[in-house]
Structures are given as C-alpha cells and as structure tokens.
Amino acid sequence: DAGITQSPRHKVTETGTPVTLRCHQTENHRYMYWYRQDPGHGLRLIHYSYGVKDTDKGEVSDGYSVSRSKTEDFLLTLESATSSQTSVYFCAITREGSTGELFFGEGSRLTVL
C-alpha cells in the first residue's frame, strides 16, 4: 500500500464538460504520475510531477493538464472531455531511493458520453 487515494473512483460525464481527477498521497513522495489504461494498450503516461509546481508531459498529454500545489495532491484536469478520453486513470508514485518501480492507486474509471 503506497498510501494513494484517487477520487472519484467512478465518473460519468458528457462531452465538452470539464473533469478533474484527484490523487492524494500520504507519504510525502516527490514523484507522482498520471497514467491511462485502455484495451489494447499498455499503461500510457499522461503527465508527471517531480515536486510542487513542477510537472512535465508524458506521451499522451494532449487534452490534459495537471497541477500540483502541494506535495500530497496531484490533480488531472480534462478541460473539455471527449469520448476518446473514456478510460481508466491511474495515479502512481515512486519511492525515493528505489530503483524506480511505480506504485499505483486503485484507479478512476471515467466515461465520457
């Protein structure tokens, strides 16, 4: 258990609406990540953060933004959701001093109608 909580766990929304997913961690980890998981694809990195206010893009960042105003929270925002963003979203952390393995939250299932 990496002390990661994602919210909401399930959300259904309509095309064009904004959506924010929250990742909360309790262990003060510096690195946090947002991935999406879709059938036929491995987990794909959307954005990651290496500290408060320090973020960078991953391979599938188009249509997403992130914010990290405090260590424990990493927010993923879809400014205007599209059906192609229907997915399961996972937050992850790496532990300092580790080899780099990711520890994941339980996921947030988003459906965009």
Place this chain on the structure above:
Amino acid sequence: GESVGLHLPTLSVQEGDNSIINCAYSNSASDYFIWYKQESGKGPQFIIDIRSNMDKRQGQRVTVLLNKTVKHLSLQIAATQPGDSAVYFCAERTGFQKLVFGTGTRLLVSP
C-alpha cells in the same frame, strides 16, 4: 481487470502447476524491468523487478528471467494458486521517467 482488454492472450493452468508468462520488450538499451499483477477493478501491483545486468532474480514463488540477446522477459510462478488469477504485464525502463508497459497476459487458474 476488464479495463485491460477482453482479447488479451490467456494462459490457463491448473492449481499447483507452474506458470510461465512471457514478454518481449522493444528497446535493447532498457536497463530495468518490472512485472506487475493486476486484479479486476484494481490498480497494478508490483511483483518483482530485475536490472539489465542480471539474468535471473527470485522472489517468493516467483522468478523473473531476462534474456537480453532476444529481448525477452519471463515470469515464472511456482505452484500457481487461484489467487494468482489476474492480468500480468511487464514494463521496461527506456529512459529517465520512461516506463513502457506491455499489454498483458491473463492468467486463469482452475482449482
């Protein structure tokens, strides 16, 4: 779980058998590899990892083998149990903050 895909390669074994799950990776420069287990409706769970300077690493009931010549990774699970039923996938580190994940294999364990 079902979010990973309905058409994953599937390995069906009997309880007590040994299971071998394979993964071909893409980047000969990858220096680190991880195996994850994902149960239905849950997040991926770290199982075992291996650095590229090793060819074998053992954990509790699991062994990972790395063959860099053919860019192949395998996960061996000894005495497979029903609780091992899940989707298993590998990941390779191709660069700083760059983990590339495979699509996974579904393991079904029959009692």
